[in-house]
Amino acid sequence: MSLKSNLHNLREKYKGKKMAPAFNALHTFLYTPNETTHSGGHIRAVDDLKRTMNTVIMALVPVLIFGIFNAGYQHYAAVDAANGIIRQASLFGNFITWENFLMGAWTVLPLVIVSYVVGLVVEFIFAVIKGHEVEEGYLVTGMLVPLIVPIDTPLWMLAVAVVFGVVIGKEVFGGTGMNILNPALTIRAFLFFAYPTWMSGDKVWVHQAVEKAGGPDAISGETILGFLAQGKGSEMTYSVSDMFFGFIPGSVGETSTLLILLGGLFLIFTKIASWRIMVSAVAGALVMGLIFNGAAELGWIAETSKFYGLMSFEFWKHLLVGGLAFGIVYMATDPVTGSQTDKGKWIYGFFIGFISVMIRVFNPAYPEGVFLAILLMNVFAPTIDHYVVRANVNKRMKRLQASADLAGGAHGKAKELKAETV
Amino acid sequence: MSKDIRIKKGLNINLIGEAEKITSKAVLSNVYAINLQDFHGITPKMLVKQGAEVKAGQPLFFNKDKEDMLFVSPVSGELVEVVRGARRRILTLKILADKSQEFVEHQTIVPQNASTEEIKTLLLKSGCWSFIKQRPYDIIANPDVTPKAIFISGYATSPLSADLDYILQGKEKELQAAIGALAKLTSGKVHVSVGKGSQSVLEAMSGIELHRVSGPHPAGLVGTQINKIDPINKGEVVWTVTPQDLVIIGELLLTGKYNAERIVALAGSSVKEPKYYATKIGAEIATFLYASGVNTENFRLINGDVLTGSQTTPNGYLGHYNSTVTAIPEGDDYELFGWNKPVFDKISTTRSLTFSWLTPNKKYDLNTNTNGEHRAFVVTGMYEKVFPLDIYPLQLLKACMVKDLDEMEQLGLYEVAPEDFSLTEFICISKQPHQQIIREGLDLLYKEIG
Numbered sequence: 001m002s003l004k005s006n007l008h009n010l011r012e013k014y015k016g017k018k019m020a021p022a023f024n025a026l027h028t029f030l031y032t033p034n035e036t037t038h039s040g041g042h043i044r045a046v047d048d049l050k051r052t053m054n055t056v057i058m059a060l061v062p063v064l065i066f067g068i069f070n071a072g073y074q075h076y077a078a079v080d081a082a083n084g085i086i087r088q089a090s091l092f093g094n095f096i097t098w099e100n101f102l103m104g105a106w107t108v109l110p111l112v113i114v115s116y117v118v119g120l121v122v123e124f125i126f127a128v129i130k131g132h133e134v135e136e137g138y139l140v141t142g143m144l145v146p147l148i149v150p151i152d153t154p155l156w157m158l159a160v161a162v163v164f165g166v167v168i169g170k171e172v173f174g175g176t177g178m179n180i181l182n183p184a185l186t187i188r189a190f191l192f193f194a195y196p197t198w199m200s201g202d203k204v205w206v207h208q209a210v211e212k213a214g215g216p217d218a219i220s221g222e223t224i225l226g227f228l229a230q231g232k233g234s235e236m237t238y239s240v241s242d243m244f245f246g247f248i249p250g251s252v253g254e255t256s257t258l259l260i261l262l263g264g265l266f267l268i269f270t271k272i273a274s275w276r277i278m279v280s281a282v283a284g285a286l287v288m289g290l291i292f293n294g295a296a297e298l299g300w301i302a303e304t305s306k307f308y309g310l311m312s313f314e315f316w317k318h319l320l321v322g323g324l325a326f327g328i329v330y331m332a333t334d335p336v337t338g339s340q341t342d343k344g345k346w347i348y349g350f351f352i353g354f355i356s357v358m359i360r361v362f363n364p365a366y367p368e369g370v371f372l373a374i375l376l377m378n379v380f381a382p383t384i385d386h387y388v389v390r391a392n393v394n395k396r397m398k399r400l401q402a403s404a405d406l407a408g409g410a411h412g413k414a415k416e417l418k419a420e421t422v
Numbered sequence: 423m424s425k426d427i428r429i430k431k432g433l434n435i436n437l438i439g440e441a442e443k444i445t446s447k448a449v450l451s452n453v454y455a456i457n458l459q460d461f462h463g464i465t466p467k468m469l470v471k472q473g474a475e476v477k478a479g480q481p482l483f484f485n486k487d488k489e490d491m492l493f494v495s496p497v498s499g500e501l502v503e504v505v506r507g508a509r510r511r512i513l514t515l516k517i518l519a520d521k522s523q524e525f526v527e528h529q530t531i532v533p534q535n536a537s538t539e540e541i542k543t544l545l546l547k548s549g550c551w552s553f554i555k556q557r558p559y560d561i562i563a564n565p566d567v568t569p570k571a572i573f574i575s576g577y578a579t580s581p582l583s584a585d586l587d588y589i590l591q592g593k594e595k596e597l598q599a600a601i602g603a604l605a606k607l608t609s610g611k612v613h614v615s616v617g618k619g620s621q622s623v624l625e626a627m628s629g630i631e632l633h634r635v636s637g638p639h640p641a642g643l644v645g646t647q648i649n650k651i652d653p654i655n656k657g658e659v660v661w662t663v664t665p666q667d668l669v670i671i672g673e674l675l676l677t678g679k680y681n682a683e684r685i686v687a688l689a690g691s692s693v694k695e696p697k698y699y700a701t702k703i704g705a706e707i708a709t710f711l712y713a714s715g716v717n718t719e720n721f722r723l724i725n726g727d728v729l730t731g732s733q734t735t736p737n738g739y740l741g742h743y744n745s746t747v748t749a750i751p752e753g754d755d756y757e758l759f760g761w762n763k764p765v766f767d768k769i770s771t772t773r774s775l776t777f778s779w780l781t782p783n784k785k786y787d788l789n790t791n792t793n794g795e796h797r798a799f800v801v802t803g804m805y806e807k808v809f810p811l812d813i814y815p816l817q818l819l820k821a822c823m824v825k826d827l828d829e830m831e832q833l834g835l836y837e838v839a840p841e842d843f844s845l846t847e848f849i850c851i852s853k854q855p856h857q858q859i860i861r862e863g864l865d866l867l868y869k870e871i872g
Binding site for chain 1: 435581653655656657658722724728729730731733748750752753754755756757758759760761762765768769770771772773774775776778788789790791792793794795796797798799800801802803804806812813814816817832833834840843844847848849850851852853855856857858
């Protein structure tokens with residue numbers, strides 16, 4: 001007997017049992033089910049949720065691989081810097097090396113594994129308890145989480161945060177498709193507020209910077225935004241191309257604007273993610289950046305102000321540093337928590353970009369605002385949609401009104417006919 | 423005078439097995455049947471008993487809520503079986519046909535000289551009223567309400583459906599008579615649409631407002647056309663009739679007989695020689711299916727087209743409203759890594775390793791597999807690309823699912839029928855049963871508001 005028929009027999013055996021969802025979840029990864037249409041149309045297009053989620057994961061894989069190398073590179077670069085040697089990043093020279101890869105893989109892959117294992121176990125438990133199939137939402141969330149946390153996040157913290165995020169952020173609302181807040185960002189927010197010392201500061205962004213702090217071989221772990229927020233922008237040694245290609249410290253997956261851009265283009269090409277949200281979010285960020293630049297130029301703010309560093313940071317560079325690009329491409333476009341109407345998507349995206357840069361500049365403790373901006377707009381997305389949909393409803397009401405006003409001819413004839421039938 | 427309607431949003435589903443434009447006479451069926459599921463929302467009250475002899479056009483039952491609305495036998499013969507389901511609900515009436523056919527004779531009517539009341543009475547008692555449907559609710563029209571307009575779509579865009587230009591050839595007289603009669607029943611216009619650049623006999627009709635429609639499916643669905651021509655507002659009613667049913671109405675007016683004959687397209691990739699057959703409403707499908715032959719044992723037979731038809735078997739009977747019968751392969755098999763491997767032989771509206779966007783004119787051999795499991799609504803913005811109505815489809819579906827009557831009304835449920843959601847259902851990533859959701863929503867609204 002072939003594998004296919006063996007598995008089919010198992011599936012039949014489990015049917016109706018408690019463990020059926022767990023078995024089916026695994027089975028459907030090997031084989032798409034033998035389910036046929038039973039109501040409405042008799043044919044269906046090929047796309048399903050697994051394929052959709054898989055496409056997003058494909059767009060994330062290059063970012064993850066880059067993140068692994070960069071984790072190693074930043075560590076060794078910081079060690080060099082502590083010894084007074086300033087490294088010039090070069091892709092094949094000192095970036096793609098076994099040394100960097102091994103160091104990066106050793107630190108990043110455990111984050112990926114913990115995120116997936118813990119998250120999926122929670123999903124499976126809920127599916128079995130509630131008797132529904134395991135939905136694919138976590139496939140993307142599980143990949144996003146390790147990419148948006150600092151490299152040295154303790155694994156137990158990550159596990160606790162994932163449980164919190166999946167249960168409170170998603171399952172209590174009814175699971176995939178029903179949640180209000182992006183689960184990956186809920187996990188990030190939980191980490192940020194529960195363990196702030198591990199999630200911000202000038203140490204956490206480079207591997208071992210925390211452990212070595214205060215010692216003779218202490219290394220720096222500061223991000224570009226961190227430098228700017230402390231008014232130490234002039235001490236930075238990163239060039240614009242470093243920022244664009246991603247040879248800078250930061251959360252695991254957020255640094256390479258180039259790869260994120262390519263991932264975004266791939267998602268737009270495959271029609272999986274909304275280009276409207278991406279374009280309007282970039283526009284929003286640029287507008288806010290320009291406003292701040294203008295304010296700094298006009299001298300409204302003293303150079304000694306603690307906001308000056310970030311306010312005078314050229315507006316377009318905001319897109320290259322921090323998690324803004326990553327957030328716009330992979331998190332703002334989450335269809336469940338974002339706006340669901342095309343018009344709404346423009347508004348929703350714009351404010352994500354706008355508020356992200358605003359929080360960046362005005363929040364000295366933690367110079368990163370993307371995740372807060374997206375969570376905030378997640379909350380407002382239904383409101384935006386409400387007004388967009390109301391416009392359609394009002395149009396319908398007006399049409400009704402217009403046809404009632406037109407009573408004259410048509411109505412008269414209708415009355416006549418009615419009289420005839422009575 | 424004609425007006426052009428151009429539809430941009432939509433999707434043409436090109437399938438293998440289009441019916442060749444040859445019409446054969448189907449073998450006479452021994453047994454004819456009326457399937458009561460065809461008449462949504464009608465509670466039947468029988469007029470004849472099992473074993474009774476009936477003529478073609480003789481009433482078999484009436485609508486309990488509207489007693490003068492009669493439903494008639496397509497042939498003369500003996501009512502041999504009344505098939506009942508749970509709680510003795512009548513499912514099917516089977517009539518064993520006589521060798522020679524006898525018809526109930528009605529008075530012929532010249533529409534120009536007849537009164538509204540005369541026409542209405544004739545249609546109701548002859549059984550032809552069942553061909554007139556109304557929106558809102560997509561049910562058989564309520565004869566007590568005067569519709570603001572009547573819509574007839576002479577343009578079929580659903581996959582593999584019968585070519586209306588072809589099956590209406592030579593029926594000018596019947597169509598004109600029926601249109602003339604219908605025009606007396608409405609306070610507004612009779613809107614007739616034809617495909618742009620097609621050769622439809624409907625173009626020559628008088629007393630109509632002609633529209634030339636172009637664009638992908640669902641351009642041919644009457645719901646799309648209503649939305650573009652004269653959308654339904656709350657409290658308004660429009661009627662819709664399909665052209666092949668107009669032919670039967672027309673023949674009744676001209677000859678006084680209810681003639682259930684109709685030309686049917688037998689199509690689909692499981693049919694060896696897809697072509698047209700002349701047969702009657704209620705005929706056993708096997709009488710023409712096996713004349714064309716099937717090339718597989720494991721196929722699904724559909725009374726209607728692949729997007730809106732109902733499942734049947736070769737021993738089933740041609741539905742009351744159908745002029746298409748489709749046979750496509752069943753998809754009851756597993757597919758290894760079906761969810762992530764590149765796909766070339768199925769249709770997709772995305773480009774996520776699916777390549778149907780490269781070959782928009784290719785004909786596909788789709789089966790009945792769902793290509794994935796049922797999920798909650800996740801993706802947004804996709805339905806709108808194939809949904810040309812000025813309605814938010816996702817929001818309306820959700821309103822129906824949560825049974826929010828106000829929201830359903832405000833978002834435009836009055837304007838739609840389940841078939842309008844057949845294309846969004848086809849592309850749905852979450853494999854949600856859109857047509858069923860809309861049908862249940864309409865039924866609820868009808869029950870609560872009427």
